[in-house]
Amino acid sequence: MGELSPLFTPDRVAVVGATERPGSVGRALVENLVADFEGEVVPVNPNADEVCGLEVVDGVGGTGADLVVVAVPAPVVLDVVREAGEAGIRNVVVISAGFAEAGGEGAGRERELAALAEEYELNLVGPNCLGIISTPVGLNATFAPRSAPSGTISFLSQSGAFVTAVLDWAADHGVGFKDVVSLGNKAVLDEADFVDSWGDDEGTDVIVGYLESIEDGRRFVDVARAVTRETPVVVVKSGRTEAGAQAASSHTGAMAGRDRAYEAGLREAGVIRADTVQDLFDAARVLAGQPVPETDGVAVVTNAGGPGVMATDAVGEEPLSLAEFGSDTLDRLRERLPEGANVYNPVDVIGDADNERMRAAVDAVLDDDAVGAAVVIAAPTATIDYGDLAADVADLQAHHDLPVTTCLMGGERARQADDVLDEAGIPNYFDPARAVGSLGTLSRYRDVRDRDLPEPTTYDVDREAARDVLERASDRGTNRLGVEAMSLLDAYGIPTPAGEVVDSPVDALDVAERIGDRVVMKIVSPDILHKSDIGGVKVGVPREEVYDAFEDLVARARNYQPDATILGVQVQEMVEMESGVETIVGTNRDPQFGPLVLFGLGGIFVEVMEDTAVRIAPLAESEARTMLDDIKAAPLLSGARGRDPVDKAAVAETLGRLAQLVTDFPAILELDVNPLVARPDGVQAVDLRLTVDPDNL
Amino acid sequence: MGELSPLFTPDRVAVVGATERPGSVGRALVENLVADFEGEVVPVNPNADEVCGLEVVDGVGGTGADLVVVAVPAPVVLDVVREAGEAGIRNVVVISAGFAEAGGEGAGRERELAALAEEYELNLVGPNCLGIISTPVGLNATFAPRSAPSGTISFLSQSGAFVTAVLDWAADHGVGFKDVVSLGNKAVLDEADFVDSWGDDEGTDVIVGYLESIEDGRRFVDVARAVTRETPVVVVKSGRTEAGAQAASSHTGAMAGRDRAYEAGLREAGVIRADTVQDLFDAARVLAGQPVPETDGVAVVTNAGGPGVMATDAVGEEPLSLAEFGSDTLDRLRERLPEGANVYNPVDVIGDADNERMRAAVDAVLDDDAVGAAVVIAAPTATIDYGDLAADVADLQAHHDLPVTTCLMGGERARQADDVLDEAGIPNYFDPARAVGSLGTLSRYRDVRDRDLPEPTTYDVDREAARDVLERASDRGTNRLGVEAMSLLDAYGIPTPAGEVVDSPVDALDVAERIGDRVVMKIVSPDILHKSDIGGVKVGVPREEVYDAFEDLVARARNYQPDATILGVQVQEMVEMESGVETIVGTNRDPQFGPLVLFGLGGIFVEVMEDTAVRIAPLAESEARTMLDDIKAAPLLSGARGRDPVDKAAVAETLGRLAQLVTDFPAILELDVNPLVARPDGVQAVDLRLTVDPDNL
Incomplete structure (x- = not known):
């Protein structure tokens, strides 16, 4: 049983706002509760004597209930909840609207509600919701x-x-529920709480959700990661497209996070989207009804x-993949199928097949070791x-204990099979693609269930040195940093080319002499973002030209923007690009999921083709890989194209180290290493840009 | 009425192979025909007197029928068809199997059947098919x-x-048919014939097909291009994936063409895939029931x-796109909707809306000029x-004459609306995504209907010069050509760098002197495919090194492969690549659709990312664009990235000219220009490879 099971297994339910008035929420609540609930129902209303034949109580304090459903006008809700809390009731469902979703004073009222819930340690659902259902005890606390x-x-x-x-649709479609929750404004309990609780609930085989936002992305991920090892979680996260996200945020007042962050977060959580x-519901049905396949080989009969x-x-x-049958299976099929059939x-048992032939073929393929599932x-x-075929398939599915879906095509005919297949938990579709898609869902969930869940990799880094770099920038009063902060990467063990930022031509020469025959020189100024555009980068500068190059770079910068802050000139080792691939590694922050790490190839791949991978930080190196x-x-x-493969382990390590950096320093809002040159023998971070929030250091 | 309308509107139908035997095809055919057919049914069977209460005739010749359905064993089919032809019957449906699909002598039998059809000018469906249906006259000539x-x-x-x-499914799902054809082996009539005929049929609003192959791709495209201007055609072409294509070809004996060719062909045909x-069937329903929107703006209520x-x-x-409402609409909505609603x-008319409020909102948005369709x-x-809502929506849809789809969510409840919505041709789905997807289909079809259909562009070319190049190669007994055939491109007006293939160092020097200070030199040999790998390409050769470079290139080639045929060395102008983008243009041939033209970017884009566009040749230049x-x-x-755009018109022209080249010369099996350098001021074909079939010149 999950932590929230008391919400779903009350002995006595009080309905505050119960009334006889036809069409009212208060009446619908009582009617629904009375219908099937195994426990007692107590209507609460100071102005009524009887509702639906039940005696009405004046106040919630005297009900002796262990769950209270509140459906009174918003201004009265807080008093009711306090009274419930005082009376020791721990489970509260607030149906009433007029909270954060209404704006204005509603937002303040919702904060007070949350505070009350904390004070009295309430399991509080809502406000502004439809209620909750739990079928094992016949509880329908909704309107x-x-x-x-x-x-x-x-x-x-x-x-x-x-x-x-x-609910209206499910009864017709072989979909059945254990618990149902309308989350409403999520003032207290949110998706993470229910996923957590249902993860421990033996009556729940699959958790299904419709979400427009996730309150606390990081917590949701941590909770769902554990739950999805045993219980599949499938979610529609709407607000997927820009227009949808806008509609979602105007709808419930919850900011829809950007979709890439959700994608990364749900992936990390093991949630099937x-x-x-x-x-x-295709996913829910098959996950609830069928076992998970051991292999991806599918047999089609x-x-x-x-x-x-x-x-x-x-x-x-x-x-x-289409399973390749063993010779035993082929022999069995040849024996049972007529000429013209395809073994x-x-x-293909061909059109004149009877039930017996069909059964023999299904039985034979389910016996094959290469077959993990069948359609x-x-x-x-x-x-x-069709009725007999459905019974045969249900029987063989149970006998072999492998997942099976069906596509018994037709209308009236197919309905003859529906009850038997529903009973056996075998999804049946008119469209072969949906029957196969459901098996794909099972394979996806198996991969989630079986995946390694390594802890984030922790690297040996020099955190103090990194803090120094950030604090120095903060002292300068800037929030945009460039190559002058390369030592931030050094501190976190990310390889950078030899180099230094210098502020005189003599120093430049000095550094160049240590570094090599030719160097790269770049102007360093927080005011000049596109250095190349103003001729602020010189590549392959020979030693004898370093002095002049320094002066020329500074002059160009001054010429471009007379009042620019010039931090100096970076003199850097020439990086061998020939055998390398330019990649981009970066980080930013999502309001729901926190720091994210991004990877892509340099140049057009990220900018034009938007070909990137995103994960939430911190990262296990295997996940970075x-x-x-x-x-x-x-x-x-x-x-590709006859080149040597790059050192992928080094790229993954860089991603892991960057993830650790942004996790350690919430002050780093955005950071781009572009390019990170990946070669067969390692990586080098050639350029850097970041934005810091000095107040967060 | 289409050309094949006689097939679907017979006055008298003969069933050859009619029998009383329960469960037989011959009996099912007669029963189905007798059920609803407006005309006469004549069973034919020399060994029976009566079938289903109808008098039986000995031979088809004496029936006076204008459609004959043949369901006798394969060996007898040819005799029956000949007798029918002799008797002047022009419409024949061959149900019987045992033809090409059976292999062996079946294939010969099918050829004879086709020959008979030609001799007697028969509209022949099948063999190996289920039959045909035409609902207006109650004709069900299937089993x-x-x-x-x-x-x-x-x-x-x-x-x-x-x-x-x-058929079994359709009755339940508001889908109705005019004509239905099971194509079988397509010995005579194929998909192109029926699409063509239904394109002229007033009773047909939408043509829907399930295809595993297309017999004559080029003809299908020509036919469907015209039909889809007025009648939408939607097709599932299975065998989409490699595994599926394999399954398809083992199934009907028809080779499934490669999917990219089908994609290009169906696109050109204007067929919605x-x-x-x-x-x-989602597409079929909405195209049959709803008008096509004038704009892509959608209103959601x-x-x-x-x-x-x-x-x-x-x-x-x-x-x-989501339509942006005008201020009039917003005012109307504000007037009719309560606070908390979203105009x-x-x-969002919000949860307490009644039918009247819903109707007012739908009416208001359908009045807005920015709205092309509504959900x-x-x-x-x-x-x-729901019943009243359905009636309101049907009424408003008819009044405004704009496409509307609905998502009245629920099971039993939603069924109250089904009849009204079906009657009005308004598709209703539980899933909002499907309701929106159907509107997307209408927009796609509008684009097909309204598109320009320019004739292929014809360029002024030197066809004889091109023929010379190909014949010279053929004389040399080779079928693989390289840069030595660059004049093929010159002949078709595709710009190439200045250059020549020479066979002595002296000539090389001679050419180099005419061309410029530095040249590119490449070994030319049909036996050496990867010139660069053996050092067979020299870039930027200065004049004084040209002589030696010639000898060195030849020596390298000899060293690599002593018996290689060496045609000489190409001396070519240095091509300015800096401002250019390397593209690839190529052609090959598809067994169903004929010559195809391919375009992509050079390097990894085609080879690694498979990022290509394919069209069938010949090409209108606007289509190439x-x-x-x-x-x-x-x-x-x-x-992108601050560069000048390339000369797209020149690229498109090159594609058009190449398309003309491969259309003119069926001997060209494959041709690759790689790279075609595209610059802001034009294009240049730098390298060339092609394969020719000398027997086809």
């Missing part, structure tokens, strides 16, 4: 027109209306060639009975 | 267990089983915030009646 069919999916939603829609409502080809196409779009995958497809023929494979241009790092 | 509900979609399918599945069965956000997300994924798009969303609340925008790296051509 929805319909309760939930029972099952093993627990469902949270930031939209109450979406809950009513799903669905793009649409259909995908959400069909009595019709065309739909078999469609299924095969869909296999190619999922993280699945190879997709198995059974049928077109309606005179020789196939996956960023290199996530970009489309990944082959360029592996030695 | 499917269920006929088609009537409507305005005409449907062709390469899979008979898929037809039976769709659906990836899945669900997408296919909802009584629930969450689903509104989901719809808005979906708008971002389609070629649509901006997506319009109406409702969650089930106590204040909304769209290839430049189709690649992901398109911004690089438009002056």
Whole structure:
């Protein structure tokens, strides 16, 4: 049982704001509770005697309830909740609107509500919500027109209306629920709390959510990472596109974080993200009903060639492959199938197949070691009975304990099979692609369940030296730093070319003599962002020209902007680019998820093609390593076109060290190493830009 | 009426192979025909007297039928068809299997069948098919267990089983058909014939197809290009993925062409391609039921915030935008909606809205000029009646004559609305994304309908000179050509750097003196494919080194491969690459669609990122121009990162000229210009490789 189980298993529920008035929320709540609840229901209303035949109590304090549902006007809510708290009631659902979503004084009222919840240690749902449901005890503490069919999916939603829609739809579609929560404004309990609690709940096989925002991204990730090892979590996070995000924030008053951060956060959390409502419940049904496959090999058995080809196409779009049958299986199939049938995958038992032939083929492929899952497809023929086929498939699925989905195509015909398949938890679709897609979901979840969850890698760094660099910048009163802060990277063990920022031509020569025959020289000024554009970068300067080059660079800068702050000139080792790939590593901060780390290839790849990988910091080095494979241009790092592969371990280590840097220093708002040159023998950070918040040091 | 309308409007249908035997195809055919057909049905069977109460005729010759359906064993089919032809029957449907799909003698039998069809000018469907349906005259000449509900979609399918599945499903889902054809082996009539005929058929609003292959790609494109100007065509072409293509070819014996060629061909044809069965019928329903929008602005009206956000997300994924309402609309909405409602798009009428408020909002947004289409969303609340809402939406849709889709969320509740919405042709989905996706389909079709269809551009070229180059190569007995064939490009007006292939150091010097201070020199040998790898390319050779360079290049080639054929050394002008972008233009041939033209950026973009655009040849230059925008790296051509944009017109012209070249010379199997350097002031083809088929000259 999860920590929040008391919310879902009360013995006595008080409804404050209960009333006889037809069409009112208060009446709907009492009616819904009375309908199936195993415990007692106590209406509370100082101005009524009886509601739905139940005696009404004056105040919540005298109810002896262990859950109170509040549906009174917003200005009265705080008093009711305080009274409940005083009476020792710990579980509160606030249905009433008129809080943060209403703006103005509503926001203040919501803060007071949260404070009360803290004072009395309340499990508080809402405000501005539809309520909660828990089917095992028949609890329907919502004002929805319909309760939930029972099952093993627990469902949270930031939209109450979406809950009513799903409940109405679910009964028809073989989808059943354990607990349902309308989160409302999430003043106290949020998605992380319920995911955490349901993760420990034996009655919950799958957690499904509709979210417009995540309150505390970092906490959600930490909670969900643990839960998803045993219980799949599938979420629609809306506000995916820019227009959608705008609509979402105008809707509940919660800022929708930028989508890349959500993507990185949900990935790290092991949450399966669905793009649409259909995908959400397709995923929920299969995860609730079917086991997880051990291998990605799929067998397709069909009595019709065309739909078999469609299924095969869909296999190619999922993280699945067509299983290659062993010779035993092929022999078995040859024995049972007539000439003209195809014993190879997709198995075509052909149109005149009867139930027995179909059963034999499904049984044979499920026996094959290469098969992790199967899709059974049928077109309606005179020789196939869908009801019997459904029973056979359910039987074989249970016997082999492998995941199976079906595509028994048709309308009225297919409905003959629905009950049997629903009962067996086998999703059935008209479209072969959806039946295959559901198996893809199972494979994705298996990868989440089985993944390593290493702790963030901690590197040996010189934190004090880094702090010095940032404080010196802060003392100068600037918040934009460039190559003058390269020692920040040195302090965190990220390789940089030899070099120094100097403020006289003599010093420049001095440094150049230590470094090599030719050097790179760059003007260093927080006021000049695009150094190249003003001729502020000189590459391959020979020793004899270093002195003049210094003066020329300074003159150019002065000429470009007479009042620019000039910190000096950087004299840097020439970096061998020939064998290298220019990459970009960077960090920024998300309001929900905190520091993020970004990786991509330099030049057009990040800027034009937007080909980047993003993770939340801090990072395990093994996770950093996956960023290199996530970009489309990944082959360029592996030695495409006859080149040597770059040192990927060094790139991953750099990402890990950067992640540690931004985690250690919240003052670093944004940081770009561009380029980080990756060569077969290591990496070098050639240029640097960062923005710091001096107040946060 | 289309050319094939006689097939679908017979007065008298003969069924050869009619029988009383229960469960037989011959009996099912007669039963289906007798059920609803307005004309006469004549069973033919020399060994029976009566079938289904109808008198049986001995031979097809004496039936006086104008359509004959043949369901006799394969060996007898040819005789029956000949008899029908002799009797002047022009319309024949061959149900029988045992032709090309069976291999062996079946293939010969199918050729004979096609020859008979030609001899007697038959409209012949099949063999190996389910039959045909035409609902206006109640014709069901199939052995499917269920006929088609009537409507305005005409449907062709390469899979008979898929037809039976769709028919069974359609009745439940508001999908109705005009004509249905199971194509079978397509011995005579194929997809192009039916698309062509239905394009002229007033009863057909949408053409829908399931195809595993297209027989004659070029003809299909020509036919469909014309049809799609007035009638939308939506197709699932399966065998999309490699595994699927394999399954498809093992299934019907028709080779599935490579998918990129299909993509290019269907695009050129104006066919909307659906990836899945669900997408296919979603597209069919909306195209059959709703008008096409004039603008891409969509209005969303909802009584629930969450689903509104989901719809808005979906708008971002389609070629649509959220309409920005005019001030009149905003005023009207403010007047009718309560505080807390959102008058901006997506319009949220909030949860307590009644039908009247919803209607007012939908009416207001449909009046706005910026709105091309609308999605109406409702969650089930106590204040909304779905039946009335459906009637209001249908009424407003008809009044404003703009496309509308709905998302009345729920199960039982939503069914109250189904009949009204089906009647009005308004698709209704539980998932907001599907309701929006359907509007996206309408916008896509509008773009097809309204597009320019220019003729292929014809350039002034020197065809004889090009032929000379190819014939010279053929005389040399080689089929792989390189830079020695650069004059092929010259002949077709594609700019090349100055240069010549020479066979002595003296000539090399001679050419170099004419060309410039420094030249590029390359070994020319059909046996050496990767010149650079053996040091066979020298860049920036100064005049004084040209003589020695010649000898060195030849020596390297000999050393690498003593028996290599060496055609000489190319001495070429140095090409200014600095301001240019390296592109690749190429051509190859597809068995179904003929010559294809490919465009991409040089280096990793084509080879690693597979970022290419493909079209079928010949090409209108305006169409070639769209290839430049189709690649992901398109911004690089438009002056990304502070560079000048390249001369896109010159690139497009090059593509057009190449398309003309490969159309003129079927002997050119493959050709690659790599790189074609594109600069702000034009293009230059720097290197060339091609493969020719000398027998085809």
